[in-house]
Amino acid sequence: MxxxxxxxxxxxxxxxxxxxxxxxxxxxxxxxxxxxxxxxxxxxxxxxxxxxxxxxxxxxxxxxxxxxxxxxxxxxxxxxxxxxxxxTLIHPNAVIASDTQIGAGTVVCAGVAINIGVKVGDCCIVNTGSTIDHDCLLGKAVHISPGAHLAGEVTVGDYSWIGTGAATKQVLRIGSDVMIGVGAAVVSDCIEPGIYAGVPAKRLSRRDPF
Ligand SMILES: CC(C)(COP(=O)(O)OP(=O)(O)OC[C@H]1O[C@@H](n2cnc3c(N)ncnc32)[C@H](O)[C@@H]1OP(=O)(O)O)[C@@H](O)C(=O)NCCC(=O)NCCS
Incomplete structure (x- = not known):
C-alpha cells in the first residue's frame, strides 16, 4: 500500500x-x-x-x-x-506551461498559473491563485503567497516570501531572505535581506524578517 x-x-x-x-x-x-x-x-x-x-x-x-x-x-x-x-504536489487545477521545472518538495496550489521557462526550486510554496510569468527563477524554500503575481523574468532568492496580493514589475531581482508585504507593488530590485512593503515597495529597516 x-x-x-x-x-x-x-x-x-x-x-x-x-x-x-x-x-x-x-x-x-x-x-x-x-x-x-x-x-x-x-x-x-x-x-x-x-x-x-x-x-x-x-x-x-x-x-x-x-x-x-x-x-x-x-x-x-x-x-x-x-x-x-x-x-512534488501540483493541484489538478493549476496551469503549468511547457519547459518549466518544479522542484522536489514543492507544492503548487489551486488556480496557480506558471508560464513557460519558469524554474521553481525545491521545497517552495506556490500558493493559491498566484501567477509566475515566463522565465522567472525561484530559489529554494521560497513562498509565493495567495494572489501574488510575478511578471516575466523575475528572480527570487532562497527563503524569500512574497506576501499576499503583492505584484512585481518584470525583469527585476528579489534577493534571499526578503519579505515582500501584503499588497506591495515591487517596481525595483529588492536585494538586501529585509522587509519591503507599500506602493511602490520600500525597505522597512525596523527589523529582520525572519
Ligand atoms: C509587511 C509585514 C511583514 C510587516 O509586519 P510587521 O513588521 O509585524 O509590521 P506591523 O504589522 O507592526 O506594522 C508596522 C507598520 O507597517 C505598516 N504595514 C504593515 N504591513 C504593511 C504592508 N503590507 N503594506 C504597507 N504598510 C504595511 C503598518 O500599517 C504599520 O504602520 P504604522 O507604523 O504607521 O502604524 C506584514 O504586514 C505583511 O505584509 N506580512 C505578509 C503576510 C502574508 O502575506 N501572509 C500570507 C500567508 S499565506
Whole structure:
C-alpha cells in the first residue's frame, strides 16, 4: 500500500493533504506532527506519529507542509537524510506551461498559473491563485503567497516570501531572505535581506524578517 506522510498538521498541511488526495497517487495520506498524541487528526486525515523517525521505516513518500521557509527547508533536509522520498504536489487545477521545472518538495496550489521557462526550486510554496510569468527563477524554500503575481523574468532568492496580493514589475531581482508585504507593488530590485512593503515597495529597516 502506498502512503504519503505530510509533515506539519496545520492549516497549510491540510491544504497540501487535500492536493495530494486530489492527485490520487497514494492509497493513504497521513500526518506526523510534534503535537502528536495531543492532536490525532488534521481535517479528515489522521495524525499518526510525532515525527518521520518514529514511523520506523522509510517505506513511504513525504511532503513537508510547514509555512516558515527556514524551518521547512531544515525539516525537508532532515527527512531526506533519513532516506525517505520527497514528492512534488501540483493541484489538478493549476496551469503549468511547457519547459518549466518544479522542484522536489514543492507544492503548487489551486488556480496557480506558471508560464513557460519558469524554474521553481525545491521545497517552495506556490500558493493559491498566484501567477509566475515566463522565465522567472525561484530559489529554494521560497513562498509565493495567495494572489501574488510575478511578471516575466523575475528572480527570487532562497527563503524569500512574497506576501499576499503583492505584484512585481518584470525583469527585476528579489534577493534571499526578503519579505515582500501584503499588497506591495515591487517596481525595483529588492536585494538586501529585509522587509519591503507599500506602493511602490520600500525597505522597512525596523527589523529582520525572519
Ligand atoms: C509587511 C509585514 C511583514 C510587516 O509586519 P510587521 O513588521 O509585524 O509590521 P506591523 O504589522 O507592526 O506594522 C508596522 C507598520 O507597517 C505598516 N504595514 C504593515 N504591513 C504593511 C504592508 N503590507 N503594506 C504597507 N504598510 C504595511 C503598518 O500599517 C504599520 O504602520 P504604522 O507604523 O504607521 O502604524 C506584514 O504586514 C505583511 O505584509 N506580512 C505578509 C503576510 C502574508 O502575506 N501572509 C500570507 C500567508 S499565506
Amino acid at each position: 502506498s502512503r504519503l506522510v505530510v509533515v506539519g498538521a496545520g492549516g497549510h498541511g491540510k491544504v497540501c493533504a487535500d492536493v495530494a488526495t486530489l492527485i490520487g497517487n497514494w492509497d493513504e495520506v497521513v500526518f506526523v506532527d510534534q503535537k502528536y498524541p495531543e492532536i490525532k487528526s488534521c481535517g479528515r486525515w489522521p495524525v499518526v506519529a510525532s515525527s518521520l523517525e518514529s514511523l520506523g521505516d522509510c517505506e513511504f513518500s513525504f511532503f513537508v507542509a510547514i509555512g516558515d521557509n527556514h524551518v521547512r527547508a531544515k525539516v525537508y533536509a532532515e527527512c531526506t537524510e533519513l532516506g525517505c522520498s520527497p514528492v
